[in-house]
Amino acid sequence: MVSQPVQAARLPPSAADIAAAFDGARIMVTGGMGLIGSALAERLVGLGADVLIVDCLLPDSGGNPFNIADIRERVTVAQTDIRDAGRMRELLAGCRYVFNLAGQTSHLVSMLEPLEDLDINCRAQLTLLEGCRAECPDAVLVYAGTRQIYGSPRTLPVDESHPLHPVDVNGVNKMAAEAYHILYHEVYGLKASALRLTNTYGPRMRIKDARQTFVGVWLRALLEGRAFEVWGGEQLRDFTYVDDAVDAFLYAAIVPETHGRVFNIGGDPPVSLLALADMLIAAQGDGRYEIRAFPADRKRIDIGDYHADDRLFRAVTGWQPKVRLREGLERSLAYFRTHFAHYV
Ligand SMILES: NC(=O)c1ccc[n+]([C@@H]2O[C@H](COP(=O)([O-])OP(=O)(O)OC[C@H]3O[C@@H](n4cnc5c(N)ncnc54)[C@H](O)[C@@H]3O)[C@@H](O)[C@H]2O)c1
Numbered sequence: 001m002v003s004q005p006v007q008a009a010r011l012p013p014s015a016a017d018i019a020a021a022f023d024g025a026r027i028m029v030t031g032g033m034g035l036i037g038s039a040l041a042e043r044l045v046g047l048g049a050d051v052l053i054v055d056c057l058l059p060d061s062g063g064n065p066f067n068i069a070d071i072r073e074r075v076t077v078a079q080t081d082i083r084d085a086g087r088m089r090e091l092l093a094g095c096r097y098v099f100n101l102a103g104q105t106s107h108l109v110s111m112l113e114p115l116e117d118l119d120i121n122c123r124a125q126l127t128l129l130e131g132c133r134a135e136c137p138d139a140v141l142v143y144a145g146t147r148q149i150y151g152s153p154r155t156l157p158v159d160e161s162h163p164l165h166p167v168d169v170n171g172v173n174k175m176a177a178e179a180y181h182i183l184y185h186e187v188y189g190l191k192a193s194a195l196r197l198t199n200t201y202g203p204r205m206r207i208k209d210a211r212q213t214f215v216g217v218w219l220r221a222l223l224e225g226r227a228f229e230v231w232g233g234e235q236l237r238d239f240t241y242v243d244d245a246v247d248a249f250l251y252a253a254i255v256p257e258t259h260g261r262v263f264n265i266g267g268d269p270p271v272s273l274l275a276l277a278d279m280l281i282a283a284q285g286d287g288r289y290e291i292r293a294f295p296a297d298r299k300r301i302d303i304g305d306y307h308a309d310d311r312l313f314r315a316v317t318g319w320q321p322k323v324r325l326r327e328g329l330e331r332s333l334a335y336f337r338t339h340f341a342h343y344v
Contacts, residue, residue, distance in 0.1 A: 008251050009314050012319060028095045028099050034063050034084070035062040036246070037053070038143065039065035039202070042071050043246050050077060051076070051137050052095070053078065054088075061105060061209050064343065066314045076218075081124075083119055086305065096136070097140050098139050099249055100141060102120070103121050108298065125181075129209065133188050143178060143193065145197065147197065147239060151165035153303070157266075157270075159308075160262055160312060165288075191259045193258040195263055195313070196241065200242055200336075201239055203332055204242070228287075237305075239267050240265055240266065243322070256318060264308040268321065280329050280333075283333055284333055
């Protein structure tokens, strides 16, 4: 594998740059009632932005009206499906930024309902890009891509030049959507970029089951005093705390050198799932887990070990994660101790 040359890191955008970019700007956040979208919307509201959340509260997703309860009076919410091309055009008119996070995110669901995944993660993405081209061609667009498109890594850590070989329908469709965003930059000049996110976690994630992330269902079990299941346990994974992911979206939007490019986003150094389980129990001060073999339907679409080489994004934007894994787990537990009933 040939590594991309990584230039010296630049300083991150200053608080003044960030405020100047977003204050008063009309900003669409698709998927804005989900884990990352709601945290991003909250940050943008704090920066004085005129935020328009587009979300259809897709069943089985992390979408939850409670995620935006604190900012509900200060944002516009369009409970709209991004598959609705006509309505999307109306909503896109006048937007200066589009953070495009709406997606069907479950890998297992993508195998059970492959055509729905295609409609949301592929067709609707093209619909949105056509809408941008027609209604807000000067807008800056940041797409939430995924590390899933690499499939099972051939070498670690994985940088952006690693071959793409998705192992599930979701990965294929997310790969296409990312490519559409870059294509629309190259052909039509849209200021689009894509972030290939790894496991992102934190307050507001879906914890009622493992549809969004296994970390959610671990947290739930822990908070209910039950043992959680660790499948396998040796797999290496990296994690991004949601506030660090929000920084990544803001920086990608502000720094013009990101346009037309794709970037990995990582976080703390990788940990094995067993180490993560131990860290979570230490953060809670109590708890237990059981080690189980990987279920066959999951094993087929599991990517094994993964961790990101995200030096390119750090160099281009000055981004770096600020929240260590242990601290992020503590913050997540504290949030769900208080708001548990809204998530189960
Ligand atoms: N969280 C992660 O670990 C992770 C990792 C890689 C990539 N991503 C990507 O980041 C994005 C956001 O992820 P998240 O973890 O916040 O997910 P999430 O499920 O919490 O949020 C996604 C939101 O999109 C909404 N949505 C889905 N389909 C829609 C549609 N057709 N129309 C309108 N709204 C729709 C859902 O209702 C939900 O609120 C997704 O595109 C996902 O693929 C997330």
